[in-house]
Amino acid sequence: MKTGYGYRVFQVINYFFLALCGLVTLVPFLYVILVSFTDATEYMTSPIVIIPKHWSLASYEYIFSTSTFMRSMGVSAFLAIVGTACSLIVTSALAYAISRKRLKGRKFFQVSILITMLFSAGMIPNFLLIDSLGLMNSIWSLIIPSLTSAWYVLLMKNFFSEIPDELEEAARIDGCTDIGVFIKVILPVSTSALAAFGLFYAVGYWNTYFNAILYINNDALRPMQVVLQLMLITSSTQMADPSVAAMLESEANIPPQVIKMAAVVVSSLPIVMVYPFLQKYFIKGMMVGSVKG
């Protein structure tokens, strides 16, 4: 194929521009990562770090030794593991049930789920509901209100509808109930979808933030995002939370700035690690969503 001179110039500029976009995205992360590994005295003498001369793991050792940070990490890990498991069970069970054409009331259920995407009662009624359910200051207030989502249920239902009926029939002849069919036949052939939705949920639970601001008023139950906010944002604008302020004052005299950056790295690491899988599935999910039906 013949390409003109102008097009080749365009190609060069285009590659340059795209590389620049990538760089603009990466540089803040790289900066944060580099500073988090910088030796404390080096950072204090010249805080403009590009490549540290003396590398150090002190900031990481320090935050892993503080109970404030570790506890919040435990809470977030609990949410990501237990929350994801609960969400997957509830979502897949409902999606499977409404994917069966013989289910009476199926259309009604689908429409009732679909229209919840169009409205929300809003912050205050939800807050009062959690309060009246007695979930305030319980870790379940961070799981149950986000147990499932209309969008995921409907996507998963589309997925289950494509599983051929023959699979189900065979198990039924062997005397399985619907629950048996679901567990023994449907779930094993849906592992890739379950993995994909599991990742969707896990990222959501790991990033749990505002529900904790609303429903949790107990330092022991703060998820990591709340502690991060107190460390990174509140501490520089308003009066800091005492436990977090104490945390930023390390005995080893590590500058708060370096501790903060290490915290950012630790809290984004799980997402960066699952990201290659996420990318594959998320894009697939988006495609499924963009094809109506």
Add this chain to the structure above:
Amino acid sequence: MLQQDEDKMALQLADSSVAKTIGKRSWLKEWGVALRRDKYLYLLAAPGLLYFLIFKYVPLWGLLIAFKNYSVFLGFQASEWVGLQYFADFFSNPDFGLLFRNTMAISFLNILFFFPLPIILALLLNEARNMAFKRFVQTVVYLPHFLSWVIIVGICFLIFSQGTGIVNNLISDAGGKPIPFLTEPNYFWAMLTAQSIWKEAGWGTIIFLAALAGINPDLYEAARVDGASRWKQTIHVTLPGIRSTIIILLILRLGQVMDVGFEQIYLMMSAPVSHVADVFDTYVYRLGIQNGRFGYATAVGIFKSVVGLVLVVLANRLAKKFGEEGLY
């Protein structure tokens, strides 16, 4: 004649009421049969359906407190009705104008500067012939989408804060005056827009890349045969190919002008910028949750939701008028 008509009507009435009772009975019977036959399926569906009932439908009942002088001691039922008092209070409050201005400004800056970027980026990515390079750039620019707003705003504070941020360190190193990026009201909306771009512009390309991939390659072939240059192909094949996607997304976006990134603004908000940062959601949070004015805050929330709903419906209608497939 008249008598006959009346008789006929009576007969019809009797007929339809019989049909109704029969209908009711068979309806119940059908459900009975279905519930017995598929009891395990209903059991599977139950937790999820219960979730939607309790967490999506029941809170709608709670909206009634917007019309009540809610007292924690009296409870929901016993609190006295105040009618539209809170709505009247809100509309006559100077806060209303401020919230409205901030919401609109943040939203329209977003539409103006954020919205076109994913389209441009997708077009440019589509032109990149080196697949490994293209995939690498995509991987990088999608990443911030998955990080929480706490991390994004946190990194922004680490980089731009006045005392310790690297940008101001560099500025003062070069002999300049530190710039209060985070506390200067004039920069606040720009910071929000820039953050949104940094976090979501890359991710936003996906839908356009999908649309681009869906363009029939024969069209390009035909254009080439006609002697169209790459630029001409872009104008006459590529852009028309993604036009409907662009229009749909723009209209949907216009339908959501009342929704601005609540978490982002809540995190970025501080005393010096509060008059440019306060939007409906932050106001609801402050007055409702923090000050305990549940009724008033709920009224504000209802106002926002109703306007939002009307806008979505209008936007959808507009989309259909353009001959596009709507949201519903």
